[in-house]
Amino acid sequence: MREACREVLASEGFLLNEASSGEEAVGLIGRRSFDLLILDLKMPRVDGLEILRRVQRESPGTATVVITGYPSIDTAVEAMRLGAADFLPKPFTPDVLRLTVRRALHGARLTRENQLLRYQLEECRGADYELIGQSSGMRQIHDLVQRVGPTDSTVLITGESGTGKELVARAIRNHSPRRDKPFVTVDCGALVGTLFESELFGHLKGSFTGATSMKHGRFELADGGMIFFDEIANVSPEIQAKLLRLIQEREFTRVGATQVIHIDVRILAATSRNLIEEIRAGRFREDLFYRLCVVPIILPPLRQRREDIPQLAEHFLQKHSDRRGNGIRGFSKEAMEVLVRHDWPGNVRELENAIERALILARGERITPADLLYYGPLIKPEKAANDLSALAEVEKEHIARALHYHAGNRSAAAKTLGIDRKTLWRKIQVYGLDNGRSS
Numbered sequence: 001m002r003e004a005c006r007e008v009l010a011s012e013g014f015l016l017n018e019a020s021s022g023e024e025a026v027g028l029i030g031r032r033s034f035d036l037l038i039l040d041l042k043m044p045r046v047d048g049l050e051i052l053r054r055v056q057r058e059s060p061g062t063a064t065v066v067i068t069g070y071p072s073i074d075t076a077v078e079a080m081r082l083g084a085a086d087f088l089p090k091p092f093t094p095d096v097l098r099l100t101v102r103r104a105l106h107g108a109r110l111t112r113e114n115q116l117l118r119y120q121l122e123e124c125r126g127a128d129y130e131l132i133g134q135s136s137g138m139r140q141i142h143d144l145v146q147r148v149g150p151t152d153s154t155v156l157i158t159g160e161s162g163t164g165k166e167l168v169a170r171a172i173r174n175h176s177p178r179r180d181k182p183f184v185t186v187d188c189g190a191l192v193g194t195l196f197e198s199e200l201f202g203h204l205k206g207s208f209t210g211a212t213s214m215k216h217g218r219f220e221l222a223d224g225g226m227i228f229f230d231e232i233a234n235v236s237p238e239i240q241a242k243l244l245r246l247i248q249e250r251e252f253t254r255v256g257a258t259q260v261i262h263i264d265v266r267i268l269a270a271t272s273r274n275l276i277e278e279i280r281a282g283r284f285r286e287d288l289f290y291r292l293c294v295v296p297i298i299l300p301p302l303r304q305r306r307e308d309i310p311q312l313a314e315h316f317l318q319k320h321s322d323r324r325g326n327g328i329r330g331f332s333k334e335a336m337e338v339l340v341r342h343d344w345p346g347n348v349r350e351l352e353n354a355i356e357r358a359l360i361l362a363r364g365e366r367i368t369p370a371d372l373l374y375y376g377p378l379i380k381p382e383k384a385a386n387d388l389s390a391l392a393e394v395e396k397e398h399i400a401r402a403l404h405y406h407a408g409n410r411s412a413a414a415k416t417l418g419i420d421r422k423t424l425w426r427k428i429q430v431y432g433l434d435n436g437r438s439s
Helices: 002-011 024-029 046-059 072-082 092-122 134-149 165-174 192-201 218-221 237-249 275-280 286-292 306-324 333-341 347-361 381-387 391-405 410-417 421-431
Strands: 036-040 065-068 087-088 154-160 184-186 228-230 266-271 295-298
Touching: 002 092, 036 046, 036 092, 036 192, 046 065, 046 072, 065 092, 072 087, 087 092, 092 192, 134 165, 134 295, 154 165, 165 184, 165 228, 165 266, 184 306, 192 237, 192 381, 218 228, 237 286, 275 286, 306 333, 306 391, 333 347, 347 391, 347 410, 391 410, 391 421, 410 421
Parallel strands: 036 065, 065 087, 154 266, 154 295, 184 228, 228 266
Antiparallel strands: none
């Protein structure tokens, strides 16, 4: 039977390995990756179902087709329950074998693609990946992105929080031959310990407390494409060592497994910290730094490219006004001067938040300094008092508009206004705006 299967599948162009026993098959799978296993359930001295269990533990990404000369409903149900992709009763024709193999491989590929699509959908929800700016600093960034994009070099992107490091990573992807392949991001500040290792490399069912099912890691999802590590300085020394090995060998093992998985992935990383200082402090590996920093890209803070602020502001205005449909057409000259003058310690992200808040509070067709009132760093109350006839009336109106916009939801209104709920409650009492809502 094995010889017959070999003849049929070799004629179809498949690359084949053979094992004369279940133990030999498990040993092969433990040493390398396979897309498909064809397993005879009835073998001397071994239970085929037990081999199937071991294969599912060691290599859950391998599709399995089981065959037997003693078909029964119970056996078929048990095999499928254990994870078999299909079931073939003997005897079967070459055409049936071809069809079953292709169907099993197609199903396994769809499973991997669906998992990747679900992940990318969550990653891309509400995302905006356009690099904006014509300052000399940004022109240099654009030029560097275009030159490094077509290569497979590892890139380290540094810059303050909110400068747009992920946008640069995605711009590199858009200039790469891998542009149509997966782009997977890893937030290194959000994961710790075993959970982080599991997210990166995947795990087998039961490999640690809470591992109730097998999981593919981010590296497997990124195979053929790119993986982007955001805030790489947050990675623990243990994970740093594993990352270094992966970059050098292009292989890894899942948590709880022994099977080595080979991958083809381009690595990009970003940090808002000074990694040289982290190395001196003993918190970051020097050898990993040099592996990551093949091509360094340094993003300037927004305060060093103020000439880009008007273009960025108009972009965010368009982005959020289209979504809200409130008819705001632009900024007054005075409002734009306020935006350009501000230092923006939170950089582009802070600018976007300020404009989104102003869009909610704006009263006319253009955003004015008064609409930026609640963004404390932009306008001081004393200055606003000089410019406005009644600061209290403006504040009252802004609170009323925020409450109306959020249908009385005080938590949401406080977030929009940039104040806590306790402060908002006190001002509602002062201005007599209590409408009975306490959310």
